[in-house]
Amino acid sequence: MGPLLKQIRESPLLWLLVAVPVVFAVAKLAPAAHTALFVLSVLAIVPLAGLLSHATEAVAARTGDATGGLLNATLGNLTELVIALAALRAGEHTLVKASIAGAIVTNTLFMLGASFLVGGLKHHLQEFNRAAARLQAGLLFLATIALLMPSAVAEVDSASSAAVTQQLSLGLAVLLIAGYGAGLLFSLGTHREIFSGAEAPLTEEGPWPIGLALATLAGVTVLVALVSEIFVGSVQKAAETFGMTPAFVGFIVVALVGGAAEMTAAFSGACTSSEHFAQIAA
Numbered sequence: 286m287g288p289l290l291k292q293i294r295e296s297p298l299l300w301l302l303v304a305v306p307v308v309f310a311v312a313k314l315a316p317a318a319h320t321a322l323f324v325l326s327v328l329a330i331v332p333l334a335g336l337l338s339h340a341t342e343a344v345a346a347r348t349g350d351a352t353g354g355l356l357n358a359t360l361g362n363l364t365e366l367v368i369a370l371a372a373l374r375a376g377e378h379t380l381v382k383a384s385i386a387g388a389i390v391t392n393t394l395f396m397l398g399a400s401f402l403v404g405g406l407k408h409h410l411q412e413f414n415r416a417a418a419r420l421q422a423g424l425l426f427l428a429t430i431a432l433l434m435p436s437a438v439a440e441v442d443s444a445s446s447a448a449v450t451q452q453l454s455l456g457l458a459v460l461l462i463a464g465y466g467a468g469l470l471f472s473l474g475t476h477r478e479i480f481s482g483a484e485a486p487l488t489e490e491g492p493w494p495i496g497l498a499l500a501t502l503a504g505v506t507v508l509v510a511l512v513s514e515i516f517v518g519s520v521q522k523a524a525e526t527f528g529m530t531p532a533f534v535g536f537i538v539v540a541l542v543g544g545a546a547e548m549t550a551a552f553s554g555a556c557t558s559s560e561h562f563a564q565i566a567a
Contacts, residue, residue: 327542337502343498362388368517383533383535390536392544438453
């Protein structure tokens with residue numbers, strides 16, 4: 286626990302972890318205080334996402350930049366995924382759709398561009414793994430086609446029922462998950478040597494013990510799930526109080542708050558020598 290407590294003391298962002306027990310207490314004592322719960326849940330999710338990023342970096346120090354970057358890209362979206370699942374259970378479909386669109390814009394434009402800027406200010410010359418760039422660009426192209434296809438089919442064939450569009454969307458979702466799994470197998474399994482240019486030695490000592498890092502990942506996942514339930518339960522009333530629509534909350538608030546872990550890791554990787562890790566994380 287020593288390295289974890291030291292990290293919390295040295296990082297002002299993690300001081301916001303005090304909001305985690307506060308939001309649980311307010312949810313228990315004043316469940317009708319939707320505005321306060323909304324603000325407190327946002328303040329609690331941000332440091333939890335940052336803590337998730339630190340734990341992921343500790344695992345990356347043992348496994349190498351490629352594995353760590355892919356791990357961050359997967360777990361970094363965990364916050365948004367949990368919020369989306371909680372919103373779906375609550376029937377907040379507009380919030381989910383807006384959060385997905387906001388995540389795409391945030392990752393492909395803001396986070397990637399800011400990483401280039403931060404890395405350029407730190408390093409005279411930035412390098413990247415061409416094989417990783419081609420792989421990520423190919424997966425992004427497939428995802429773009431999958432997102433556009435249901436709308437294109439509905440536009441061309443207006444007589445197609447909603448059930449057909451839903452079945453098409455479900456099939457494309459399964460194909461995207463399979464494609465992501467194939468990408469992981471390609472980069473971490475069958476062609477690992479292509480992506481090993483920036484790998485760190487496996488014997489390198491990480492900032493945290495591997496057991497502590499994995500335990501932190503598990504604990505933060507549970508806390509994010511619990512706080513997300515409170516966030517979704519209060520978002521509708523709080524949005525009305527602040528004059529925000531569910532679409533705005535999903536596109537802006539959820540995208541920025543949920544992507545805090547990815548942004549932290551990407552900016553940190555851009556500032557250090559781990560260009561490969563920053564690129565994959567972005």
